[in-house]
Amino acid sequence: MRFSFATLLRQAFTGNAWPEQWRSPEPKSAYDVVIVGAGGHGLATAYYLASEHGVRNVAVLEKGWLGGGNTGRNTTIIRSNYLQDASAALYEHALKLWEGLAQTLNYNVMYSPRGVLMLAHTEHDVRVFRRHVHANRLAGIDNEWLTPEQSRQFCPPLNVSRDLRYPVLGAALQRRGGVARHDAVAWGYARAASTLGVDIVQNCEVTAIRRDANGAVTGVQTTRGPIAARKIAVVAAGHTSVVLAMAGLRLPLESYPLQALVSEPVKPVLPCVVMSNTIHAYISQSDKGELVIGAGTDAYLSYSQTGGLHIVTHALEAICELFPTFRRLRMLRNWGGIVDVTPDRSPIIGLTPVPGLFVNCGWGTGGFKATPGSGHAFAATVGRGEPHPIVAPFALDRFRTGRLIDEAAAAAVAH
Amino acid sequence: MLLIRCPFCGARPENEFSPGGEAHIARPPDPSAVDDAAWTDFLYMRTNPKGAHAERWRHTHGCGRFFNCLRDTVSDKIVATYPVGQQRPDAE
Numbered sequence: 001m002r003f004s005f006a007t008l009l010r011q012a013f014t015g016n017a018w019p020e021q022w023r024s025p026e027p028k029s030a031y032d033v034v035i036v037g038a039g040g041h042g043l044a045t046a047y048y049l050a051s052e053h054g055v056r057n058v059a060v061l062e063k064g065w066l067g068g069g070n071t072g073r074n075t076t077i078i079r080s081n082y083l084q085d086a087s088a089a090l091y092e093h094a095l096k097l098w099e100g101l102a103q104t105l106n107y108n109v110m111y112s113p114r115g116v117l118m119l120a121h122t123e124h125d126v127r128v129f130r131r132h133v134h135a136n137r138l139a140g141i142d143n144e145w146l147t148p149e150q151s152r153q154f155c156p157p158l159n160v161s162r163d164l165r166y167p168v169l170g171a172a173l174q175r176r177g178g179v180a181r182h183d184a185v186a187w188g189y190a191r192a193a194s195t196l197g198v199d200i201v202q203n204c205e206v207t208a209i210r211r212d213a214n215g216a217v218t219g220v221q222t223t224r225g226p227i228a229a230r231k232i233a234v235v236a237a238g239h240t241s242v243v244l245a246m247a248g249l250r251l252p253l254e255s256y257p258l259q260a261l262v263s264e265p266v267k268p269v270l271p272c273v274v275m276s277n278t279i280h281a282y283i284s285q286s287d288k289g290e291l292v293i294g295a296g297t298d299a300y301l302s303y304s305q306t307g308g309l310h311i312v313t314h315a316l317e318a319i320c321e322l323f324p325t326f327r328r329l330r331m332l333r334n335w336g337g338i339v340d341v342t343p344d345r346s347p348i349i350g351l352t353p354v355p356g357l358f359v360n361c362g363w364g365t366g367g368f369k370a371t372p373g374s375g376h377a378f379a380a381t382v383g384r385g386e387p388h389p390i391v392a393p394f395a396l397d398r399f400r401t402g403r404l405i406d407e408a409a410a411a412a413v414a415h
Numbered sequence: 416m417l418l419i420r421c422p423f424c425g426a427r428p429e430n431e432f433s434p435g436g437e438a439h440i441a442r443p444p445d446p447s448a449v450d451d452a453a454w455t456d457f458l459y460m461r462t463n464p465k466g467a468h469a470e471r472w473r474h475t476h477g478c479g480r481f482f483n484c485l486r487d488t489v490s491d492k493i494v495a496t497y498p499v500g501q502q503r504p505d506a507e
Contacts, residue, residue: 401451
């Protein structure tokens, strides 16, 4: 069913139940491509494989439920003002797709370009962010420098007093940045992919990767039986190391819990997204009215999907310092997701040493913003069997050649 | 917050310590003799296991010494801490 004002009206008056948004078929015994992981990136990959590369015999396998990992746990921030040319191109590719995504998918993903304000608190921050602004403007990406007073005008509740322990010395603002509804992104891609013939199989965990005598992949073993495929695309976020270990691969990844929390819902108080890498906090307000707050990662490797309370305490102290009016808000929920972090804080996208095995991982603390661009370019890579030009610099091979894409400054905490 | 038993000082809260990444990764003894692939493996490749993980910690705000720790990465439960140079406890 195509969503429109007419279908909305008809459903309202006839009282019919809305149909299921995607099919839940039993897995077939063979597919052309098997995608491991039904998060935003995996579903987007399936959608673009079907819509742009004519590969419709595709299964997306998910060990839990659709969009239940980091897609449903992140703080939904979208921006593209990265320092290095390769990253700026990748994230800008995604941002351009965000702008038309609701129309493309016929699903309201609630993309809201309300502006992302990144605060500078030290002289070092100021220099780094100004360098980002200049690099972005040379690459044709909007990013501008605001003084503390301009920052306060753009975001009135922000405390720009000189009395702060780390006063706001200025901010970088990307006006096209903002937020989107994370669940709607997963649901929209799932619905669009399913309509094109992609099978989405939930509660189906991959337990082994099968290979032939030459080492090429022939399929996967799952908790719902064996599935044959000549191409396997692993998009498993924090569990990528676990899945690729089944093919004997070691990766430059470490998995950490990253936490977020939401407050009780209040009337609109915060007009934009505010991020502070230096004092470890980022915040925006959801359409429901909750303040969505992101904290840092734990210091040690873990798959626990929780995190230390001292980490969120630290983030809340920073939020209360920046926004004294939020001090009396109560927090409703707190959760963790497992993020896969690379040494240079840039993702790994492309081929692996195993023939037929592709990987899209290492998004660390900030993969949500890249969902459409990542899926689009990765689908081209899987479909053609060679790297799409935008993701070519992000190959696994860069750790051997030394061509790292260092985004540690962009992604130290808040990505 | 973890409660970590430093082999030299006893049990202390996690925020006295700094993590040092995966343990038992030896630097190649003759660096010029190894190829790029071996260097990549030493510098970047990590086991990142879901389960038992041997890792280094440093008691930064205490004795300042490095030691190793065997921890389950699903439950975060610490199985053992032991001085650098000793074999991984579950490998015996």
